Amino acid sequence: xxxxxxxxxxxxxxxxxxxxxxxxxxxxxxxxxxxxxxxxxxxxxxxxxxxxxxxxxxxxxxxxxxxxxxxxxxxxxxxxxxxxxxxxxxxxxxxxxxxxxxxxxxxxxxxxxxxxxxxxxxxxxxxxxxxxxxxxxxxxxxxxxxxxxxxxxxxxxxxxxxxxxxxxxxxxxxxxxxxxxxxxxxxxxxxxxxxxxxxxxxxxxxxxxxxxxxxxxxxxxxxxxxxxxxxxxxxxxxxxxxxxxxxxxxxxxxxxxxxxxxxxxxxxxxxxxxxxxxxxxxxxxxxxxxxxxxxxxxxxxxxxxxxxxxxxxxxxxxxxxxxxxxxxxxxxxxxxxxxxxxxxxx
Amino acid sequence: xxxxxxxxxxxxxxxxxxxxxxxxxxxxxxxxxxxxxxxxxxxxxxxxxxxxxxxxxxxxxxxxxxxxxxxxxxxxxxxxxxxxxxxxxxxxxxxxxxxxxxxxxxxxxxxxxxxxxxxxxxxxxxxxxxxxxxxxxxxxxxxxxxxxxxxxxxxxxxxxxxxxxxxxxxxxxxxxxxxxxxxxxxxxxxxxxxxxxxxxxxxxxxxxxxxxxxxxxxxxxxxxxxxxxxxxxxxxxxxxxxxxxxxxxxxxxxxxxxxxxxxxxxxxxxxxxxxxxxxxxxxxxxxxxxxxxxxxxxxxxxxxxxxxxxxxxxxxxxxxxxxxxxxxxxxxxxxxxxxxxxxxxxxxxxxxxxxxxxxxxxxxxxxxxxxxxxxx
Numbered sequence: 118x119x120x121x122x123x124x125x126x127x128x129x130x131x132x133x134x135x136x137x138x139x140x141x142x143x144x145x146x147x148x149x150x151x152x153x154x155x156x157x158x159x160x161x162x163x164x165x166x167x168x169x170x171x172x173x174x175x176x177x178x179x180x181x182x183x184x185x186x187x188x189x190x191x192x193x194x195x196x197x198x199x200x201x202x203x204x205x206x207x208x209x210x211x212x213x214x215x216x217x218x219x220x221x222x223x224x225x226x227x228x229x230x231x232x233x234x235x236x237x238x239x240x241x242x243x244x245x246x247x248x249x250x251x252x253x254x255x256x257x258x259x260x261x262x263x264x265x266x267x268x269x270x271x272x273x274x275x276x277x278x279x280x281x282x283x284x285x286x287x288x289x290x291x292x293x294x295x296x297x298x299x300x301x302x303x304x305x306x307x308x309x310x311x312x313x314x315x316x317x318x319x320x321x322x323x324x325x326x327x328x329x330x331x332x333x334x335x336x337x338x339x340x341x342x343x344x345x346x347x348x349x350x351x352x353x354x355x356x357x358x359x360x361x362x363x364x365x366x367x368x369x370x371x372x373x374x375x376x377x378x379x380x381x382x383x384x385x386x387x388x389x390x391x392x393x394x395x396x397x398x399x400x401x402x403x404x405x406x407x408x409x410x411x412x413x414x415x416x417x418x419x420x421x422x423x424x425x426x427x428x429x430x431x432x433x434x435x436x437x438x439x440x441x442x443x444x445x446x447x448x449x450x451x452x453x454x455x456x457x458x459x460x461x462x463x
Numbered sequence: 464x465x466x467x468x469x470x471x472x473x474x475x476x477x478x479x480x481x482x483x484x485x486x487x488x489x490x491x492x493x494x495x496x497x498x499x500x501x502x503x504x505x506x507x508x509x510x511x512x513x514x515x516x517x518x519x520x521x522x523x524x525x526x527x528x529x530x531x532x533x534x535x536x537x538x539x540x541x542x543x544x545x546x547x548x549x550x551x552x553x554x555x556x557x558x559x560x561x562x563x564x565x566x567x568x569x570x571x572x573x574x575x576x577x578x579x580x581x582x583x584x585x586x587x588x589x590x591x592x593x594x595x596x597x598x599x600x601x602x603x604x605x606x607x608x609x610x611x612x613x614x615x616x617x618x619x620x621x622x623x624x625x626x627x628x629x630x631x632x633x634x635x636x637x638x639x640x641x642x643x644x645x646x647x648x649x650x651x652x653x654x655x656x657x658x659x660x661x662x663x664x665x666x667x668x669x670x671x672x673x674x675x676x677x678x679x680x681x682x683x684x685x686x687x688x689x690x691x692x693x694x695x696x697x698x699x700x701x702x703x704x705x706x707x708x709x710x711x712x713x714x715x716x717x718x719x720x721x722x723x724x725x726x727x728x729x730x731x732x733x734x735x736x737x738x739x740x741x742x743x744x745x746x747x748x749x750x751x752x753x754x755x756x757x758x759x760x761x762x763x764x765x766x767x768x769x770x771x772x773x774x775x776x777x778x779x780x781x782x783x784x785x786x787x788x789x790x791x792x793x794x795x796x797x798x799x800x801x802x803x804x805x806x807x808x809x810x811x812x813x814x815x816x817x818x819x820x821x822x823x824x825x826x827x828x829x830x831x832x833x834x835x836x837x838x839x
Contacts, residue, residue, distance in 0.1 A: 118533050120759040357839040362830030370776045374749035381752050400745045456741035
């Protein structure tokens with residue numbers, strides 16, 4: 118047992134953090150006009166879009182742990198490029214459906230631009246649970262289509278057209294409504310997905326959203342600590358006040374708790390059975406969803422009045438954390454599922 | 464990152480599971496938080512040690528097994544899963560291991576690990592709690608002895624301890640962190656008075672300890688004169704750390720009890736408490752996994768430092784979440800005198816944010832030493 122990152126994992130993390138810092142916006146005002154296509158191209162060129170895909174499709178054959186590191190490092194930079202929704206989510210579904218290499222290769226190269234359809238309340242993949250309203254293509258900047266489940270004959274993937282863009286609370290992402298009646302051809306999407314495979318897919322997606330939350334919390338806390346060191350009141354930096362120090366310290370404790378759960382879940386997706394993986398993933402998602410909100414609210418608090426201005430990054434972190442918290446089920450719904458999973462074990 | 468046991472770890476875990484099936488702790492003293500409970504804990508400690516399951520990460524020459532602290536974590540997990548708690552194993556001994564002479568290590572450590580000699584920690588004083596370095600218990604050197612005068616407080620298990628590890632001021636002229644030294648001595652020497660303090664749950668675990676011209680040979684000083692402060696921080700880092708304390712087993716054990724209790728509750732109560740038990744599962748997992756990371760760092764030779772404060776704060780959150788859950792699920796019974804065990808669990812959980820350095824001190828450590836926020 119060695120619960121520390123290997124050298125190559127640490128190197129990946131540093132590399133993606135640097136890349137994310139180079140690619141991302143310089144200020145809040147730049148989110149609107151961000152050249153998303155250029156960012157997407159860079160992620161393709163560095164091999165990140167195919168990180169988890171097989172080598173036969175031009176991918177990097179990386180682990181879910183590597184993918185979680187990547188999601189976290191890009192989230193740390195609030196990168197407004199849909200890596201989570203457009204690459205990681207799509208890749209997970211295509212792999213589960215055994216999509217042919219030709220399709221996967223187009224994802225790895227950056228040519229395939231699509232997203233995944235969620236239920237209107239964002240709590241589930243569309244088609245897996247009853248829902249009203251049109252599906253929402255999550256994290257769909259640059260997307261030409263959304264993948265949804267067709268459950269008329271087992272679980273199969275189907276590509277459908279995007280409708281109009283939905284106004285996004287999260288400044289770093291775009292979402293679209295989806296027209297499930299309008300199929301589009303984005304190439305072969307594989308075959309029927311067995312229900313037990315779906316459990317593993319769910320574990321993977323929940324883990325990746327948790328990793329996103331870890332990145333957001335980490336960035337938010339770093340920003341708050343930096344601000345506190347420069348902002349002076351009563352003639353001294355506010356970072357010297359115990360009230361500020363203790364608030365920040367408590368957030369680091371939550372962040373590190375969430376990080377530990379997420380790292381284990383990311384490992385378990387590849388290395389444990391599906392039951393353990395889904396339990397670990399739901400635990401990570403439950404904890405990070407709650408912590409993500411508390412930590413980023415504290416980030417706003419440390420910034421005082423500044424934290425309520427559009428140009429301050431604090432609300433960018435808060436809004437991304439609140440969005441992540443809802444994606445694929447909030448803390449309360451994860452806790453309900455965990456109660457069921459645990460009671461089955463006694 | 465690899466959470467799997469290596470082959471040796473897996474074999475060890477398997478053997479331990481087999482042993483635990485044959486050897487469970489006696490439950491005769493359950494619910495006794497006084498002397499009987501202390502004796503039962505010691506007895507369990509000795510059996511675990513005799514079985515080869517304690518002191519694993521200690522050097523072989525002092526009674527340990529020279530293994531990585533990951534093995535301590537395995538013991539914590541498995542003992543907890545078997546429905547028992549693992550005893551805390553000599554975090555005080557870490558001070559002797561790091562600062563003592565070879566002779567002192569050979570003399571004190573093996574019996575401490577075996578559980579044959581019980582130690583207490585003479586740190587806090589009436590005027591020196593969070594500001595431990597302001598302690599005033601005085602040790603004056605006269606030829607080859609120190610004469611000790613002063614008072615300690617909150618000294619856990621002093622009334623049952625055989626030996627004491629004491630922080631005292633040997634040089635009042637130096638700045639407060641520099642003039643502190645560490646002495647060890649038997650608790651039955653003349654000049655020591657122990658006065659148990661009845662705690663909020665009704666029994667006494669901690670004590671006031673008074674020293675009135677206690678004589679301690681200079682050969683019983685651990686480290687040099689003035690080493691007391693770095694020695695104290697070593698002890699506290701280990702006390703806050705996971706492997707030496709055994710709290711993970713204690714959490715696993717409590718979680719099992721709650722999960723079993725849920726099955727016996729009427730439907731409406733089960734619906735109320737199931738999410739809280741599931742939430743406790745998540746909090747325990749966060750703490751346990753963070754602890755595994757800390758232990759992995761230690762296995763790689765990284766000394767415990769400020770990061771153990773994060774373990775301590777996660778541990779505090781879990782302990783108090785479980786304490787509150789115990790109280791809430793018990794309804795009115797604790798308030799009507801029929802459930803003293805829940806009273807004990809709840810009240811004792813509130814001490815988690817005090818002992819080993821308060822939550823506030825831990826927050827200051829985390830802010831200043833990990834987040835790099837400057838001191839006032």
